[in-house]
Amino acid sequence: MxxxxxxxxxxxxxxxxxxxxxxxxxxxxxxxxxxxxxxxxxxxxxxxxxxxxxxxxxxxxxxxxxxxxxxxxxxxxxxxxxxxxxxxxxxxxxxxxxxxxxxxxxxxxxxxxxxxxxxxxxxxxxxxxxRVMPTSYQPGDVQIRSVAATPVAIMEHRGDPSMIGTTIQRFIAWRRSVGLIPPISPTFNVFHTDPRTTAPESYRLDLCAGTDRPIVRDREAIKAGSIPAGRCAVLRVEGGEDNLEPAALYLYRDWLPASGEEPGDFPLYCQRITFFPDVAENEAITELFLPLR
Structure with missing residues (x-):
């Protein structure tokens, strides 16, 4: 260019x-x-x-x-x-x-x-x-961090990724009902499958709220889990949801082969730092974590 x-x-x-x-x-x-x-x-x-x-x-x-x-x-x-x-x-x-x-x-x-x-x-x-002007990343944009284990409450989304909004609505309502709202409780998403290569009915994503409280299973089927401790490659992503896929692609296609690192035994996940529409969409910040060995 x-x-x-x-x-x-x-x-x-x-x-x-x-x-x-x-x-x-x-x-x-x-x-x-x-x-x-x-x-x-x-x-x-x-x-x-x-x-x-x-x-x-x-x-x-x-x-x-x-x-x-x-x-x-x-x-x-x-x-x-x-x-x-x-x-x-x-x-x-x-x-x-x-x-x-x-x-x-x-x-x-x-x-x-x-x-x-x-x-x-x-x-x-x-x-x-x-897609007209996609964000480009450089190796210096990726940090390797040692992260601590974080206990989380999990609401699972299973099925068509286009319907994730309905699960998010339920998740937000549950968090409010138990007082685990941001910024009191950190927000994570765990990407078990890739929507580009997974049939819609098999798509799987976890919505997670950080908490060390005991988890009481109720009609929302909340379960306890953990974001594990370990080394991670971390890429800061600015903007809306559509920016996560090219960021993940950069990590897997460009950064990982050149880094000499090997991926770990936990899926790709992210932490939501600031949220649209509470901030302008170009000011929404998400950190994408690729677990490493």
Whole structure:
């Protein structure tokens, strides 16, 4: 990639980052072309040519994605508050836009989200964000750490990865009910299978909350487990969920063969440090752990 192209793409990335950080603010053509330092008379076409998505559609999808997370995972926020934060002056206007894009009323999505339709709706946004200008990693981005054993409470997700949102809703509700909310309790995900190579019905992921309390099995089928002690290769990942797969690919394809290390006897896992939508999506931080021998 030439230095000129890198500079051009960095200006476009600056726009995406600005949108993430200012979803509550005015995101019109004048503002965003100014962030990129491009002429407003050409910026619409430049954005469309780069991301295959019109600028106003990208902004709308970014706002509606945050709204969908707030509806599904932040039950203390009212629909009116979420609508106003998404740039809609009235709940009715928000409801129409949300139904048009996501296929459900906000109230219906809050109680019973259609995650498969949700994935279809936001695929163009995810493609624009992560596949046009993917994050690149270098060997210096990987740290080798010795981690202590961490006892955890586990809620298992089994089945179609597109339905993980439903399990996350149950997990969040359980954590609140027992007082194991972040940052009191660290959050881990253990990736037992790779969604790219595993049939949907066989996909397996553990949602974990760090705790040394005794685990009482209840209707949510929470069980006790542990993140084991040992050496790990750790890669810090910034941004949304779609950034985890290329980060894992870098660890396995590039870093591990060149490192001389051997993988250990525990699956790839991550710790969630900051969470979207509590922070802007480009400020969400996850640490990816590859256990080593």
């Amino acid at each position: 030439t230095d000129t192209l890198k500079h051009y793409q960095s200006r476009m990335q600056r726009v995406l980052d600005y949108i993430d950080l200012h979803l509550d603010d005015c995101l019109d053509l004048d503002t965003l072309s100014g962030v990129a330092a491009f002429s407003k008379y050409h910026f619409h076409r430049q954005f469309m040519a780069t991301f295959n998505l019109p600028l106003n559609r990208y902004v709308q999808l970014a706002r509606l994605k945050r709204a969908s997370y707030q509806l599904a995972f932040r039950e203390h926020e009212t629909i009116t508050e979420i609508a106003m934060a998404a740039g809609y002056g009235a709940p009715d206007a928000f409801a129409r836009a949300f139904r048009q894009r996501v296929g459900q009323q906000p109230s219906s999505f809050r109680t019973s989200p259609d995650w498969q339709r949700w994935n279809t709706t936001f695929t163009p946004l995810h493609t624009a964000r992560n």
